[in-house]
Amino acid sequence: MQQTLISGLSSIADDYDAILCDVWGVLHDGLTAHEGVADALARFRENGPVVLITNAPRPSHPVVAQLKSFGIPETTFDSVVSSGDVVRKFLAEKNVRTVYHIGPTRDLPLYENLPITLVEDPADADAIMCAGLRDDDTESAEDYRAELAGIVPLDKPFICANPDIVVERGGRLVYCAGALGQLYDQLGGTVLQFGKPHDRIYEAAIAEVKRLKPDATRILAVGDGLPTDVTGANRQGLDVLFITDGIHAEELGEPGHPDLDKVAARLAAEELTATHFATRLVW
Structure with a gap:
């Protein structure tokens, strides 16, 4: 074409x-x-x-x-x-009540006005939410390998709220949730993808x-x-x-x-x- x-x-x-x-x-x-x-x-x-x-x-x-x-x-x-928006609709439809959140605090509005409790142990969660890296200025997906490898056997729904691998920030590329979703898939987990x-x-x-x-x-x-x-x-x-x-x-x-x-x-x-x-x- x-x-x-x-x-x-x-x-x-x-x-x-x-x-x-x-x-x-x-x-x-x-x-x-x-x-x-x-x-x-x-x-x-x-x-x-x-x-x-x-x-x-x-x-x-x-x-x-x-x-x-x-x-x-x-x-x-x-x-x-x-x-x-699409993730929030899914959480409501699936009656998710407890979530283990992976990502920065700026993404916590994701749960605003939803009856959801954030838990510190992924084993206690109805779902794992991958919103991004906790510090995308310094981290890469490899920093999460051990954590994700420990989550895979739990067989919890793993929601990737942003399929982007990288985005440009001020002329440089930083990693997004999609990079973690990619690694989780490589480790044998199943990823529920939202977004483009x-x-x-x-x-x-x-x-x-x-x-x-x-x-x-x-x-x-x-x-x-x-x-x-x-x-x-x-x-x-x-x-x-x-x-x-x-x-x-x-x-x-x-x-x-x-x-x-x-x-x-x-x-x-x-x-x-x-x-x-x-x-x-x-x-």
């Missing part, structure tokens, strides 16, 4: 009724917003709804607050669907699009992650705008100047397609 390099969203906006847009990597790098993204989203909203779809292992409202702190106001999007590229989060996000615009059929997915954003969109049969200056930037040529042959080869190697690609999301 021939991918089209575009200079901005304006060149394809009229072809779509709605956007499902990734957050971390497309809108910001974990520390600051990327230039032009707020304007691009606000302008597209004249065509149709913008639903943000994120693997953040938290409910939507902290995500909205973070975006606002970066200068991306609520007026630039219509709704947010997070991996945390898995179906539950897309079902919720597309339902939001339909709520906002019932006749929307032409939906564009925007993202920078091949194993999450692009894979998920391909599985859903959605067109994709692949942002190259994200987590794969160094693989695809010089940042800001992607090598078109490398982009095509990387997509082909993963058996993925992208309808369009751009260095950053701008109008």
Whole structure:
């Protein structure tokens, strides 16, 4: 499939009724917003709804607050669907009451207003929640090998609340819950995955699009992650705008100047397609 390099969203906006847009990597790098993204989203909203779809292992409202702190106001999007939202629904449906939490304290809003008690011993838990590394500035998945190896024989539901392996933070890559889920799987455990590229989060996000615009059929997915954003969109049969200056930037040529042959080869190697690609999301 021939991918089209575009200079901005304006060149394809009229072809779509709605956007499902990734957050971390497309809108910001974990520390600051990327230039032009707020304007691009606000302008597209004249065509149709913008639903943000994120693997953040938290409910939507902290995500909205973070975006606002970066200068991306609520007026630039219509709704947010997070991996945390989908996990919370699952916990409620399965009547989970006790959880062993792996992750930083910033992800504790995941349990807000749910009848859940956090326990210190995984053997006492109804489920193991993998939200991330406790200190992603200094740790890697290998720091958790012994802990995870001890959990596998317990045969507890192991919930990976964020399938991302890495994200970019201020120009460097840090590990996410997906790296722990990957190791848990290698150790012989079974992982329940939530977030992109898995179906539950897309079902919720597309339902939001339909709520906002019932006749929307032409939906564009925007993202920078091949194993999450692009894979998920391909599985859903959605067109994709692949942002190259994200987590794969160094693989695809010089940042800001992607090598078109490398982009095509990387997509082909993963058996993925992208309808369009751009260095950053701008109008």
